[in-house]
Amino acid sequence: MYIESVAHKDGTPIPHINGMLHFPLARYLIYLRKSTMVRGGRREPTTVINNFKHLKILFDSCADMSVRFDRVTYEVHIMALKKALKENGVQPQSINAYYRSWRAFYDWCEANSIACFIEFPPKSQVQPECQSGKSIIAVHTSKGRVGKADLGLESEVSILDYKDVVLSNDEYLQLSSILSAIDPVYDYIGYMMVTTGLRIGGVVQLPLGSNARNPGWLRYPELKAKGVPFQRLIYLPKGKKRLLKCVVLTEALKRLHSEYITGSRKDRLKLFSSRYPGEIAPLWLTSNGKRVEFHDIWDAFRAASETLGRKITPHHLRHTYATFVVYHYFKAHGLxxxxxxxxxxxxxxxxxxxxxxxxxxxxxxxxxxxxxxxxxxxxxxxxxxxxxxxxxxxxxxxxxxxxxxxxxxx
CATH class of the missing domain: 1.10.20 (Histone, subunit A)
Known part of the structure; x- marks a missing residue:
């Protein structure tokens, strides 16, 4: 049987198997929620939830192998699970995040006299900037101090620049044209990404007008009348830990208003209203009047990538935005x-x-x-x-x- 969970009122997952509370995982999650971190402060509910998700991967794997969590060994079970994750295309960074959660759980078990078979690889003393070829050794330390390298971590490629994922001006225009052919809404979404640096999760939070999170949000005609060059969007970022603000240019909203909001979106809104009477329509709507979902955007970028003969993801536009800002910074200052x-x-x-x-x-x-x-x-x-x-x-x-x-x- 696999582990499931229900949420406590403070956001802490309560793990259970077929309705039976799971110990010691429940105690461990409570410890994460209630204890103070080394650098101070309490963990956000999202952090605890992510830890549970990582541990669920391990516990579900234990169920598949018919082994109890306290009988797990590193050499047989953890190595097999890491291998299976790699074969399924999980990236080293993600596997390392899972691994850290697994190790932290078993460290807690040991500290609380909960007997377990597992022995993790030792940690070796290294400098934090220690590197091997193109891979960097993950080190648990503060900057500039000697720390411990966990030998159980996967090697991660050290990224020095974003040259391979930044689109030139012409490449972006090609992508824009292809996305528009798939459905213009994806071109406008891409445009707002490349002019704000927002991820998918941020750009789908762009409001049509004022709302509870952005009560002062103005539409383009109002911004034009006020003569302001931008306004700030309040949004919930990746990780959902705290609200952030970002600048959204009036000039970008001008195109969105003239080409989409007062254009093709009108017919889409009619379809949405007939499908979902009484429901407030979001900004982004597909050609058949449905809400644009995350997977719709990813599907559009995959289709565009096939046409271009080059893999381009929505995140490429975030890197493109930032790199162009840097380029124009140097140019504007003559540097x-x-x-x-x-x-x-x-x-x-x-x-x-x-x-x-x-x-x-x-x-x-x-x-x-x-x-x-x-x-x-x-x-x-x-x-x-x-x-x-x-x-x-x-x-x-x-x-x-x-x-x-x-x-x-x-």
Whole structure:
């Protein structure tokens, strides 16, 4: 029998098997919800729920193997589960998140004198920036301090830039055209992503007008009348821990208003109202009058990827937004792209994208630098008959501009 759960009023999952409370998992989840974290503060309900989901994967696997959780061994059961997850296409980052939750649970069991067979691999003393080839060793430590590397973790590819997932100006226009052919609503959704940096979960929260979360939200005609360049959207981000704000440009809402809200959405709204009488329609509606769901957006991007011959996901547009912001920052200030300016750029991106990791901002800067390097290398490569000239920088600049900006005849 597999573990299920019901939610306590404070959000803590209450695990049970066929109605019978499961110990010690129930006690452990209560401990997570009630205890104080090392860095201070209590865990959010979403964090506890995610821990339960990770542990459910393990406990359900135990049920499939007919083994009790306290009889699990690392060599036989954990390794088999990790292998099965990899074969099913689960990424190393996700497997490591599951693994950390499993290990934390068994560490808690040991601390509470709950006897279990399992012995996890030892943790070795390493520097936090220790790397091996293109993989980085996961280290449980604060920045700049010697920490412990968990040898049970999968190797994760160290991402230095987003060059492979950022769309050039022309590539975005191609994607836009294909999404529009599938259904214009997906083109408008993509447009709002690439002009805000929002994930799918954020862009589907864009309101048509004022609502409970955004009581001051203005439609485009009102923004135009006030002469303001943007307004801030309050939304619930990935992880659903706390509300965030991001800037939504009036110019972006102008296109949304003129082409979609006062255009094709009118007929879609009639279909929605006939299907769901009395229900308030969301902003995003499909051509048959149904609410646009997450999987609809993913399906549209998969279909567009097949046409383009290149895999493009909605998240590519978030990286594209951030990289273009960085490019235009350097251009506006007359600066050559350099990591030394990371802290200056980071503050703006941190607020808009809702992330706090400076390394992510550095990746966007490296993406801009890498675009310039790609333009330089063919000109500087020896033994191919290339003549080095002082006028070369202009050619490089033109190549970089073509990537980020519209061509004059576009």
């Amino acid at each position: 050559k792209p350099n990591l030394a300016y990371a802290h200056d750029i980071h503050e703006a991106l941190r607020i808009q994208l809702g992330h706090s990791d400076l390394e992510v901002t550095k990746r966007y800067i490296r993406t801009v630098i890498g675009t310039e390097a790609d333009a330089w290398l063919p000109l500087l490569t020896p033994h191919v008959g290339q003549v080095i000239q002082e006028s070369m920088p202009a050619h490089v600049l033109a190549s970089v501009v073509r990537f980020f900006e519209s061509s004059p005849d576009a």
